Amino acid sequence: EAGVVQSPRYKIIEKKQPVAFWCNPISGHNTLYWYLQNLGQGPELLIRYENEEAVDDSQLPKDRFSAERLKGVDSTLKIQPAELGDSAVYLCASSPGGSTGELFFGEGSRLTVL
């Protein structure tokens, strides 16, 4: 069984440029999460989807961040424009259902903003 797939693994951009991250969850997993992880810290939730509905986006900085999960499968997280402080690892995770169960993580997308 394929795991959670994220791309790109690494991205270097200049500030004020846009960037997008893509996530393909495990087949059949209805719940999808985007987390942000700063160096030496734990993951912080940005947004959680149940199928195609964003059920928790309270921590998503909506002035510059947006996310979508069309058809309740793949998801895209976008930052526009990026700022220096956005440099971090963006982790995608999925779970089969029952939002407080085990999460399956992708390898993450490491963003560097210059």
Add this chain to the structure above:
Amino acid sequence: SQQGEEDPQALSIQEGENATMNCSYKTSINNLQWYRQNSGRGLVHLILIRSNEREKHSGRLRVTLDTSKKSSSLLITASRAADTASYFCATGSSASKIIFGSGTRLSIRP
């Protein structure tokens, strides 16, 4: 925001010794999970303990949960070089949020 605080922040032990990490949290939970993260990789689920459980084992892992103290511990017995990683606790609440702590960096010396 992060719910849990792990203690210690960093731990270095000799191969073969036991490693104990602690996690404290603030609000009521449905379950508590532990994850491992190797450098530059995603997180891997290790074990889940429900709020009505006090202890759980999985191979060399032993997890305890004390809901009255809002704390949990992860014990790794007979440590190996491959156990070198960061370990995170994560709480699952009735609001269906899963919130991670700040992690413990474990280093196993050969």
